[in-house]
Amino acid sequence: MRIADKMAFNQVNQNLGKNRSDMSELQNQAATQKRINKPSDDPLAAARVLAARTEEHGNSQFVKNINNAKSFLEFSDQSLGELSDILVRAKELAVSQSNDASGNAETRMVTASEIEQIYNQAVQIGNRKLGERFVFAGYRTQTTPFDHAGNYFGDDGDMKVQTNKDSFVAMNIPGNKVFLGRGLDGDGIVRPRYETPTTVQDVKEFQQEEINRKEQNEDVERNYLMTRGPASEFQSNGKHKQDPVTGAQGVNLFNVLKGMETSLKANDKEGVQESLDLLDQAISQVVLARSEVGSRVMAVNNTMDSLQKAIVDNKTTASQLEDADAFQVISDINKTDSTLKATLETSGKLIQPSLLDFLR
Amino acid sequence: MSKISAMMDTGKRSLMNSQTALQTVGHNIANKSTEGFSRQRVELLSNVPIGEGGLQIGMGARAGVVTRVNNPWLEKQIQKEGMSMGYEDARADGLSRVEQIYNEQNNKGLNQYVTDFFNGFRELSNNPESLASRTMVREAAVGMTKDFGRVTSQLRGVQEDLDAQLKTTVGEINEITKEIASLNEKIQTIEVQKVPANDERDRRDLLLKKLGDKIDITWAEGRDGLVTVTAGRTAILVSGIGSSELKAQPTNTRDRMEIFFQGTGTPANVTEQITGGRIGGILNVRDEVVENLLTHVDNLAYTLATEVNKAHIEGFDRHGKNGVLFFEQPEQVKGAASTMSMNRTIFNDVSKIAAASRPDAAGDNTVANVISALQYRQVMDGGTATMDDYYNTQVGQVGAMVQRAVKSQESQKNVMNQLTNIRESISGVSLDEETTKMIEFQKTYDASARLIKTADEMFDTVLNLKRL
Numbered sequence: 001m002r003i004a005d006k007m008a009f010n011q012v013n014q015n016l017g018k019n020r021s022d023m024s025e026l027q028n029q030a031a032t033q034k035r036i037n038k039p040s041d042d043p044l045a046a047a048r049v050l051a052a053r054t055e056e057h058g059n060s061q062f063v064k065n066i067n068n069a070k071s072f073l074e075f076s077d078q079s080l081g082e083l084s085d086i087l088v089r090a091k092e093l094a095v096s097q098s099n100d101a102s103g104n105a106e107t108r109m110v111t112a113s114e115i116e117q118i119y120n121q122a123v124q125i126g127n128r129k130l131g132e133r134f135v136f137a138g139y140r141t142q143t144t145p146f147d148h149a150g151n152y153f154g155d156d157g158d159m160k161v162q163t164n165k166d167s168f169v170a171m172n173i174p175g176n177k178v179f180l181g182r183g184l185d186g187d188g189i190v191r192p193r194y195e196t197p198t199t200v201q202d203v204k205e206f207q208q209e210e211i212n213r214k215e216q217n218e219d220v221e222r223n224y225l226m227t228r229g230p231a232s233e234f235q236s237n238g239k240h241k242q243d244p245v246t247g248a249q250g251v252n253l254f255n256v257l258k259g260m261e262t263s264l265k266a267n268d269k270e271g272v273q274e275s276l277d278l279l280d281q282a283i284s285q286v287v288l289a290r291s292e293v294g295s296r297v298m299a300v301n302n303t304m305d306s307l308q309k310a311i312v313d314n315k316t317t318a319s320q321l322e323d324a325d326a327f328q329v330i331s332d333i334n335k336t337d338s339t340l341k342a343t344l345e346t347s348g349k350l351i352q353p354s355l356l357d358f359l360r
Numbered sequence: 361m362s363k364i365s366a367m368m369d370t371g372k373r374s375l376m377n378s379q380t381a382l383q384t385v386g387h388n389i390a391n392k393s394t395e396g397f398s399r400q401r402v403e404l405l406s407n408v409p410i411g412e413g414g415l416q417i418g419m420g421a422r423a424g425v426v427t428r429v430n431n432p433w434l435e436k437q438i439q440k441e442g443m444s445m446g447y448e449d450a451r452a453d454g455l456s457r458v459e460q461i462y463n464e465q466n467n468k469g470l471n472q473y474v475t476d477f478f479n480g481f482r483e484l485s486n487n488p489e490s491l492a493s494r495t496m497v498r499e500a501a502v503g504m505t506k507d508f509g510r511v512t513s514q515l516r517g518v519q520e521d522l523d524a525q526l527k528t529t530v531g532e533i534n535e536i537t538k539e540i541a542s543l544n545e546k547i548q549t550i551e552v553q554k555v556p557a558n559d560e561r562d563r564r565d566l567l568l569k570k571l572g573d574k575i576d577i578t579w580a581e582g583r584d585g586l587v588t589v590t591a592g593r594t595a596i597l598v599s600g601i602g603s604s605e606l607k608a609q610p611t612n613t614r615d616r617m618e619i620f621f622q623g624t625g626t627p628a629n630v631t632e633q634i635t636g637g638r639i640g641g642i643l644n645v646r647d648e649v650v651e652n653l654l655t656h657v658d659n660l661a662y663t664l665a666t667e668v669n670k671a672h673i674e675g676f677d678r679h680g681k682n683g684v685l686f687f688e689q690p691e692q693v694k695g696a697a698s699t700m701s702m703n704r705t706i707f708n709d710v711s712k713i714a715a716a717s718r719p720d721a722a723g724d725n726t727v728a729n730v731i732s733a734l735q736y737r738q739v740m741d742g743g744t745a746t747m748d749d750y751y752n753t754q755v756g757q758v759g760a761m762v763q764r765a766v767k768s769q770e771s772q773k774n775v776m777n778q779l780t781n782i783r784e785s786i787s788g789v790s791l792d793e794e795t796t797k798m799i800e801f802q803k804t805y806d807a808s809a810r811l812i813k814t815a816d817e818m819f820d821t822v823l824n825l826k827r828l
Binding site: 002003005010011036037038039040041043044047049050053058065068069137138139140142155160162165166172197198199203204206210322354356 | 399472476483486490674717721729732748755766786788789796
């Protein structure tokens with residue numbers, strides 16, 4: 001083939017250009033430590049990296065949600081712990097005052113005032129706040145849930161937070177469930193649905209359900225006989241069915257304590273004995289709530305573990321997809337560097353001599 | 361005819377031939393780096409011999425024509441491949457700019473802003489009572505709408521830049537066609553005298569290549585040596601010694617540059633006919649790739665705004681009032697991304713964000729949960745993809761498109777390099793070769809001069825016969 005001078009120049013240009021651009025590409029990889037610096041470097045991997053990043057951001061948020069839910073649940077647990085402690089104390093007192101061997105009118109009067117204190121403490125626990133939120137008020141976190149008479153002003157809302165792509169956990173226990181035992185016994189109270197609505201359609205259905213539920217519950221409430229008052233007036237609604245799920249019976253803690261106080265003041269030994277049973281129920285109601293809280297904490301802890309694993313996995317995936325192999329890059333740089341030098345050297349030889357150089 | 365004077369004459373002509381040849385060598389060397397130049401050669405022919413008795417006496421040589429060493433078929437092939445080169449170049453350039461818009465490898469992009477937006481609602485769901493978390497939702501929403509705006513305006517920016525390129529390119533095309541027409545005229549004038557217009561033809565070949573790089577053309581040379589150049593199917597740019605212009609201007613219906621052919625009648629829109637060269641590549645990126653991406657971004661923005669609105673309006677705000685639209689509801693998909701904005705009322709008062717599913721429940725986060733759950737719901741492509749999937753697929757597709765475009769560009773470049781090499785091997789100037797010729801003709805010149813000197817001495821000898 002005939003070789004024209006321009007061919008040689010073109011060739012040198014092309015080869016040098018290619019080497020230089022290879023070098024700059026590698027240099028960029030070395031500087032960023034990334035194999036993929038723009039989607040076209042590896043489209044499939046770039047899209048996957050992006051998906052992994054999205055997931056990572058979502059997961060970090062879930063971790064935050066869980067931490068938030070955990071502190072709420074742990075605070076509830078701690079409060080319920082105190083509540084069960086004071087109920088146990090009340091039970092001790094009830095035991096000691098339920099017979100004539102250790103109790104008499106005078107001790108019962110003294111005990112009554114301690115029970116009053118316990119009652120006050122129970123109300124105070126019911127009105128516990130975490131930050132600006134009442135813990136036992138259901139959704140009505142800005143409303144003091146219990147007045148001194150033990151009336152409930154919260155609702156039975158479960159505040160659910162997303163802990164993973166498709167799981168939600170309730171972070172609160174509504175006060176009427178723990179303190180009033182509403183919805184635990186076969187008292188006809190309907191509790192909100194367990195599943196978290198996630199679509200607009202769901203929300204609409206949920207809202208309708210809630211309206212129906214409210215009416216239904218109001219109806220039940222209207223026919224519900226208040227049991228506060230002197231021990232002799234104490235009565236339950238007579239159904240005494242056990243909750244099919246929890247096996248517990250719902251009692252109104254405030255009524256129990258109030259009833260016990262009244263019995264003590266009235267020196268009503270049978271009344272106190274009756275309180276003993278009710279206190280047992282109350283304690284198991286609180287323990288039950290605590291175990292519910294505890295199982296949620298466990299659930300979120302498990303989710304947390306898997307999230308943290310997922311976060312690491314995601315990082316690994318992204319890194320495997322996009323990170324440059326440092327050894328590879330450096331050795332490629334060396335290789336390209338020597339190629340470049342060889343090209344320069346041979347280019348010099350290729351361009352330099354022509355016949356003219358020998359015609360002096 | 362005296363033999364000595366014939367010798368003198370042969371020597372003289374040989375001197376002149378050598379000069380002509382050396383002049384051509386000089387021309388070749390001088391044009392060694394001229395783009396599109398084909399080396400030239402003097403065709404030396406031996407003169408018709410004279411018969412004298414039984415002898416045939418050679419009468420030396422004469423210079424015939426100066427021809428260029430050139431393969432027209434190859435030139436045409438290079439011109440055609442150059443058209444693809446222009447197309448691939450323009451596409452790769454345009455697409456690399458588009459790619460930057462979707463590059464989230466190094467900077468924060470739409471994907472992250474969307475995630476932030478949904479995380480904002482997750483944070484709100486953690487603490488629906490707090491104004492701080494509500495403000496976070498607002499900031500995230502503002503960031504996201506801005507980024508939707510950024511993507512659209514950057515895509516539009518690419519289109520505008522391509523429009524500007526179209527305009528410049530059309531201007532260059534008009535310059536080239538004018539020059540081709542004037543070269544047509546020169547070539548005709550020269551060749552009418554039966555002399556090949558070598559340099560003019562080289563120049564015209566080069567201009568046809570340059571024209572083809574910019575726009576898809578077909579051309580043919582008539583018997584008179586004039587070329588006719590047509591762009592697309594109907595726009596006759598050069599005919600004989602006349603040329604017509606193209607014009608790039610926006611139409612009434614669309615705010616984008618279209619290509620018009622200014623023939624003799626009313627200007628005709630030929631945009632759709634042009635599918636090659638730089639303009640073809642530019643049009644492809646501008647009207648297909650970018651338009652397509654704009655539609656996708658709009659789709660995403662529209663779905664997101666609509667779905668969030670649908671949920672939000674079912675909810676209740678911090679004051680127990682019915683939820684309003686969260687975003688200004690876009691009227692149509694087209695343009696949804698650029699017009700996307702938060703409802704002003706919510707922007708001004710974050711307590712209007714509706715997190716609850718019922719009034720009078722400050723801690724109710726049901727609707728906030730529904731909105732944040734939207735991120736993982738398959739709401740795109742007829743319920744087959746989540747918004748993240750949809751967007752990430754776009755990024756992957758842009759990447760793949762750019763990768764393919766760059767690969768095509770490279771392989772086209774290789775084709776061009778090979779063809780150019782073949783062209784150079786035929787038409788290129790080699791210094792060694794020209795130097796050799798130079799020595800050759802110099803020796804010829806030298807020898808011819810000696811011949812004349814010898815003839816002169818022979819004359820002297822004859823003239824001095826008497827004195828001897």
